[in-house]
Amino acid sequence: MSDLRIAVMVKQVPDPNLVEISEDGRLMRENVPSMIDPFGKMALQHAITNKCQHHVDAISMGPMQAQDVLRKSLEFGADDAYLISGREFAGADTIATARTMAAFLSMRDYDLVFCGMQATDGDTAQVPSELAVFLGFNIYSYATSIDLENMTVTQSYERADVVSKLSLPAVITFMRPPHGCVQIPSMTDYVSALKKEIKVVGFADLGIRMCDTGAKGSRTKVKSVSTIIPKKKSTEFIDGADTVSAASAIMKEVKG
Amino acid sequence: MSNCSGSCSTCEDGNCSSRLPPGMLAQYDLEQDVSDDILVFIESDSDGNVHPSVIGLLGKARQISSGRVFGVMFAGAEGRQQYDMLFSYGIDTLYHMRNPSVKDFQPLTFAEAIADLSKRITPASILISATPYGRELAPLIAAKLDTGLTADCTRLEAEGRRLIMSRPALGGNIEATIETDRFPQMATVRPGTFPDPEPEVGRKGTAISRPYQIVSPKEIISADVPSPGTDIGSAKILISLGNGIRKRSSVENAYRLAERIGASVSCSRALADKGWMPRSAQVGQSGKTVSPDLYIAFGISGAVQHLAGLRAKRIISVNRDRNAPINSVAYKAIVGDADAILESVLRQA
Known part of the structure; x- marks a missing residue:
C-alpha cells in the first residue's frame, strides 16, 4: 500500500536514575536530564524505514521541553511534528492520556499509529491499547516487524511469534528496532529539520472536556510512593575455585 | 439486574x-x-x-x-x-x-x-x-x-x-x-x-x-510456536546468559545442558541485542518476568532492569566480577569464567 498516513507517538522520559518524586506521587520532570523513550524511538525507526511514499508525523504529549524529542524525530526523518501541551493535561493517567491523544489523532485521519511497546518511565504499556479503543482502531502489540507492501505484521507473544494480516486502521506497538537497521540522520534531513516548525496543540484545539483529560480525567490515583530498599540476602561466595569444582557446585544445586 | x-x-x-x-x-x-x-x-x-x-x-x-x-x-x-x-x-x-x-x-x-x-x-x-x-x-x-x-x-x-x-x-x-x-x-x-x-x-x-460475538477479527497467517527448552515463563530451572558470555559456542552449550537437566535458556538484554539469543528469551523490564525455582546466571551483571523481571527462588551467579550487582541477590555467587564453567557443567551433566 502506498500513501499511508502514519502517526508515531514519541515520549520524552526522564533519566530513570535522576528523577525525583513529588509528595503527591507525581514525577518531577522539570530540570531532569531527559531523553527520547527508547521504545518510541524504535517505533519511529520502523516508520522511517518503511516510509517510501508514506507520510510520517511525530507526535508527543508533555511539557514544552518535550519539543526536544520532536526535534530529534524530525532529524530522523519525520515529516511533521506536533506537541500536545497544556496545564490542563497535567497529571493524566493512561486513560486520560489516551483520550487526549485520541482527540488529536482523530482530527487528522491517520491509517496507522505507531507506539513503543511501553515507555521506560511508567512501563505500563496501557496507552496504545486504550488509544486503539478510543480511535476504534485494531491493535497489534509487541510487533517485531511490519511489511507495509504485503500488509503483514509479526508480533512476539510469550509462546509464539504470530504473523497476522495488518488490517487498517491500526495501532501497532514495537518492542525492537527494525532488523539490521541503524538509522543515522542524513545531513539533508538534519538541515531540513532545522527549518521545520513544531506545532503546539493546546487544550482549546482539541475539543475535549476538562473532565476527560489531566488529573480530572484520570481513573487511577497514586496514593503513596515509597523507595524500594532491596532485600539484603546473604550470599555465599565461591571464590578462586577451579572450573571443575565450581561446576560441581552448580550441579549439586540442580540435583537439589 | x-x-x-x-x-x-x-x-x-x-x-x-x-x-x-x-x-x-x-x-x-x-x-x-x-x-x-x-x-x-x-x-x-x-x-x-x-x-x-x-x-x-x-x-x-x-x-x-x-x-x-x-x-x-x-x-x-x-x-x-x-x-x-x-x-x-x-x-x-x-x-x-x-x-x-x-x-x-x-x-x-x-x-x-x-x-x-x-x-x-x-x-x-x-x-x-x-x-x-x-x-x-x-x-x-x-x-x-x-x-x-x-x-x-x-x-x-x-x-x-x-x-x-x-x-x-x-x-x-x-x-x-x-x-x-x-x-x-x-x-x-x-x-x-x-x-x-x-x-x-x-x-x-x-x-x-x-x-460471544466476533468483533474486528485478527486474521492470523501463522503462529510459530517455539520448541521445547525455549518456554522461559514456566520453566522450573533457567540457564540464563549475559554479556559476560564471550564465546558464541556457549549458547549452544546452554541449550544442550538445558535438554539434559530439563531446563530452559534465557538471557539478558545484552545478548538479545547482540542477536545471539532470541528476544523471546529475554528476562527483565523490557523482556519477560520469570519465576523459576533455580536461576543459573552465567555472565549476567544484574542491572536493575534485568532484576525487575526476576522472581527466582534461588539464584546462582557465575561472574568474573565479584562486585556484580547480581551477587547481592544471589544465594551462591561463583567468581570465575562463565564460558569455561558452563562448559564444565555440561560435561558433568
Missing part, C-alpha cells in the same frame, strides 16, 4: 430475571450496582490449557475477595476438563466463553466479551495476569469500561471491595500505591508474584457456557 441491556445470550427475550442461569440471582442485591465479587481472566489456549500464572492469581483473588470469585475463560469444548481444577483453586462461577470459529487470541473480541460480561455481573475488581496477552487485553477492557487500570502489580490488598494496588516504577527504584475511583477496579499482576495456593480437591462451582 437493574440495568440489563437485553443483549446477553441467556436472555433472548430481554427479560433477565426469569432467565438467569441457576445460582446467579441469589447473590445480587438489586439496590446496589456493584457486587463484592472479583472477576479473574483465565488465560488459556483454545484447547483449554490454562496459563500457569493464573493459579497464583486465583489464590490471591480468593484471599482478598469479600464476595465470590468469577472466572472468564475463552476455550473450546476441551476447556471443560479444567473446570474441577479451576474450582479447586477457588472459582465459584466460571464463564466459559465459546465460539467455535475462534482458535487464536483475539484481543478486541475478547475485550468486548469481557466488558459485556462485566456490565452484567458488576464485579468490584477484574484481575488479569500481566502476560503479553494480558497486558494487551486489559487496557482494551479498561478503555471500554472507562475505568482505571494499574499495570504489573506486585502487591494487592483489599479493604472491603476497595482494591489497593502497588507496583514498582522507574526501573524498580520506587513502589507506587494506586487506587481507582470507580468500578470495576482493574489490575494486571506480574506472573509469579503470588504463590500457588493449595487446591481444595472436590470443591464445587458453577460453570456457565456463553457464546
Whole structure:
C-alpha cells in the first residue's frame, strides 16, 4: 500500500536514575536530564524505514521541553511534528492520556499509529491499547516487524511469534528496532529539520472536556510512593575455585 | 439486574430475571450496582490449557475477595476438563466463553466479551495476569469500561471491595500505591508474584457456557510456536546468559545442558541485542518476568532492569566480577569464567 498516513507517538522520559518524586506521587520532570523513550524511538525507526511514499508525523504529549524529542524525530526523518501541551493535561493517567491523544489523532485521519511497546518511565504499556479503543482502531502489540507492501505484521507473544494480516486502521506497538537497521540522520534531513516548525496543540484545539483529560480525567490515583530498599540476602561466595569444582557446585544445586 | 441491556445470550427475550442461569440471582442485591465479587481472566489456549500464572492469581483473588470469585475463560469444548481444577483453586462461577470459529487470541473480541460480561455481573475488581496477552487485553477492557487500570502489580490488598494496588516504577527504584475511583477496579499482576495456593480437591462451582460475538477479527497467517527448552515463563530451572558470555559456542552449550537437566535458556538484554539469543528469551523490564525455582546466571551483571523481571527462588551467579550487582541477590555467587564453567557443567551433566 502506498500513501499511508502514519502517526508515531514519541515520549520524552526522564533519566530513570535522576528523577525525583513529588509528595503527591507525581514525577518531577522539570530540570531532569531527559531523553527520547527508547521504545518510541524504535517505533519511529520502523516508520522511517518503511516510509517510501508514506507520510510520517511525530507526535508527543508533555511539557514544552518535550519539543526536544520532536526535534530529534524530525532529524530522523519525520515529516511533521506536533506537541500536545497544556496545564490542563497535567497529571493524566493512561486513560486520560489516551483520550487526549485520541482527540488529536482523530482530527487528522491517520491509517496507522505507531507506539513503543511501553515507555521506560511508567512501563505500563496501557496507552496504545486504550488509544486503539478510543480511535476504534485494531491493535497489534509487541510487533517485531511490519511489511507495509504485503500488509503483514509479526508480533512476539510469550509462546509464539504470530504473523497476522495488518488490517487498517491500526495501532501497532514495537518492542525492537527494525532488523539490521541503524538509522543515522542524513545531513539533508538534519538541515531540513532545522527549518521545520513544531506545532503546539493546546487544550482549546482539541475539543475535549476538562473532565476527560489531566488529573480530572484520570481513573487511577497514586496514593503513596515509597523507595524500594532491596532485600539484603546473604550470599555465599565461591571464590578462586577451579572450573571443575565450581561446576560441581552448580550441579549439586540442580540435583537439589 | 437493574440495568440489563437485553443483549446477553441467556436472555433472548430481554427479560433477565426469569432467565438467569441457576445460582446467579441469589447473590445480587438489586439496590446496589456493584457486587463484592472479583472477576479473574483465565488465560488459556483454545484447547483449554490454562496459563500457569493464573493459579497464583486465583489464590490471591480468593484471599482478598469479600464476595465470590468469577472466572472468564475463552476455550473450546476441551476447556471443560479444567473446570474441577479451576474450582479447586477457588472459582465459584466460571464463564466459559465459546465460539467455535475462534482458535487464536483475539484481543478486541475478547475485550468486548469481557466488558459485556462485566456490565452484567458488576464485579468490584477484574484481575488479569500481566502476560503479553494480558497486558494487551486489559487496557482494551479498561478503555471500554472507562475505568482505571494499574499495570504489573506486585502487591494487592483489599479493604472491603476497595482494591489497593502497588507496583514498582522507574526501573524498580520506587513502589507506587494506586487506587481507582470507580468500578470495576482493574489490575494486571506480574506472573509469579503470588504463590500457588493449595487446591481444595472436590470443591464445587458453577460453570456457565456463553457464546460471544466476533468483533474486528485478527486474521492470523501463522503462529510459530517455539520448541521445547525455549518456554522461559514456566520453566522450573533457567540457564540464563549475559554479556559476560564471550564465546558464541556457549549458547549452544546452554541449550544442550538445558535438554539434559530439563531446563530452559534465557538471557539478558545484552545478548538479545547482540542477536545471539532470541528476544523471546529475554528476562527483565523490557523482556519477560520469570519465576523459576533455580536461576543459573552465567555472565549476567544484574542491572536493575534485568532484576525487575526476576522472581527466582534461588539464584546462582557465575561472574568474573565479584562486585556484580547480581551477587547481592544471589544465594551462591561463583567468581570465575562463565564460558569455561558452563562448559564444565555440561560435561558433568
